[in-house]
Amino acid sequence: MKFHPLELDGAFIIEPEPVVDERGMFARNFCVREFAARGLDSRIAQCNTSYNRRRGTLRGMHYQVAPFEETKLVQCIGGAIYDVIVDLRPDSATRLQWVAADLSAGNRRMLYVPAGFAHGFQTLTDDAEVFYQISAYYSPGLRWNDDAFAIRWPLADPIISDKDRSYSDFVP
Numbered sequence: 001m002k003f004h005p006l007e008l009d010g011a012f013i014i015e016p017e018p019v020v021d022e023r024g025m026f027a028r029n030f031c032v033r034e035f036a037a038r039g040l041d042s043r044i045a046q047c048n049t050s051y052n053r054r055r056g057t058l059r060g061m062h063y064q065v066a067p068f069e070e071t072k073l074v075q076c077i078g079g080a081i082y083d084v085i086v087d088l089r090p091d092s093a094t095r096l097q098w099v100a101a102d103l104s105a106g107n108r109r110m111l112y113v114p115a116g117f118a119h120g121f122q123t124l125t126d127d128a129e130v131f132y133q134i135s136a137y138y139s140p141g142l143r144w145n146d147d148a149f150a151i152r153w154p155l156a157d158p159i160i161s162d163k164d165r166s167y168s169d170f171v172p
Contacts, residue, residue, distance in 0.1 A: 001014055001015065001016055001017060001028060001029075001031065001034055002014065002015040002017060003034075003038060003112075006099050006101075007094065007097070007099055008085065008087045008092075008094045008097060008098075008099055008117070009087075009092065009093070009094060010040075010114035011085055011087075011099065011111070011112060011113060011114055011117065012038075012040075012111075012112040013101055013109050013110070013111060013112075014073070014109065014110040014111075014112055015108070015109050015110075016028060016029055016108050016110075018108075027108065029075065029110065030042075030073065030133065040071075040112060040114075041071040041114070041115065041135050043071070043135040043136075044133050044134070044135060045070075045134060045135055045136050045137055046132075046133075046134045046136075046137065046138075047131070047132065047133050047134070048131070048132045048134065049077075049129060049130065049131050049132075050129065050130040050132070051078075051127075051128075051129045052079075052123045052127075052128045052129070052130075053126065053127065054123070054126055054159055055123055055124060055125055055126050055128075055155070056122065056123060056155045056157065056158050056159050057122065057123045057128070057158065057159040057160070058120065058121070058122045058123075058144055058153065058158035058159065058160045058164070059120055059121055059160075059161075059164060060084070060118070060119055060120015060121060060141060060144050060164065061084070061086065061118040061119065061120040061141050061142045061143065061144050061146070061149070061151075061167070062118065062119050062120060062141035062142075063086075063088060063117070063118035063119070063141045063142045063170075064136060064138075064139040064141075065139070068136055068137070068139040069115035069116060069136065070115060070134050070135050070136035070137075071112070071113060071114055071115050071134070071135040071136075072111075072112075072113040072119055072132055072133065072134050072135070073110055073111070073112055073113075073132070073133040074103065074110060074111045074113060074119070074121075074130060074131075074132050075103065075108070075109075075110040075111075075130070075131050075132075076103035076104050076105055076128060076129070076130050076131075077105055077129050077130070077131050078105050078127055078128060078129030079104065079105060079123065079124070079125035079126065079127050079128030079129065080102065080103070080104035080105070080106070080123070080124040080125045080128060081102075081103050081104070081121040081122065081123050081124060081128050081130060082100055082101075082102060082121060082122045082123075082124055082153070082154050083100060083101050083102075083103050083111050083119075083120075083121040084098055084099070084100045084119070084120050084121060084122075084151055084153075085098060085099060085100075085111065085113050085117045085118065085119050086098040086117060086118040086119075086149050086151070087116070087117055088116055088117060088118055088170065089116035089117075092116070096148060096149065096172075098149055098151055100151075102124070103121075103130075104124075105129075115135070118141065118142050118149075118170075120141075120144055120151075122153050122154060122155055122158060124154065124155075140167060141164070141167045142167050142168065142169070142170050143165075143167045143168060143169055143170075144158070144160065144164060144165075144167070146169050146170050147169075148169065148170045148172070149170070
């Protein structure tokens with residue numbers, strides 16, 4: 001696996017290194033040793049799949065406060081998504097900054113989301129499917145269009161659940 005650090009400290013794009021032969025392809029998507037060698041959290045409390053029928057579907061921003069903080073490893077396994085993380089760590093030099101990554105079944109890249117970050121995504125295709133490995137159990141999130149983050153989502157008029165729409169604003 002190749003680990004590419006992002007502008008927000010502790011966040012990475014991870015690329016599997018496929019081995020290709022006449023049968024197809026094999027790649028490792030997770031390895032406790034490789035994560036530990038970089039000081040990354042490798043605990044897994046849940047693995048979840050999100051299937052999204054329509055392009056423009058938005059999920060997030062999901063964020064857990066202490067003691068429910070979580071680390072995520074996110075991979076798009078069908079279609080494509082615009083994946084966004086926001087640094088909400090109180091003592092971070094990049095607090096309230098965000099980055100986005102295009103994840104797709106075609107590029108097989110993953111996003112490592114450290115504890116203390118909010119996470120969400122918007123689907124860029126119909127039939128987008130996302131697989132998450134998560135270090136803690138679910139707790140409610142923050143509003144996807146909170147002015148404190150000023151995220152520029154790629155598609156207007158997102159399809160969003162009432163639950164995600166009802167999340168509160170971030171309070172520093």
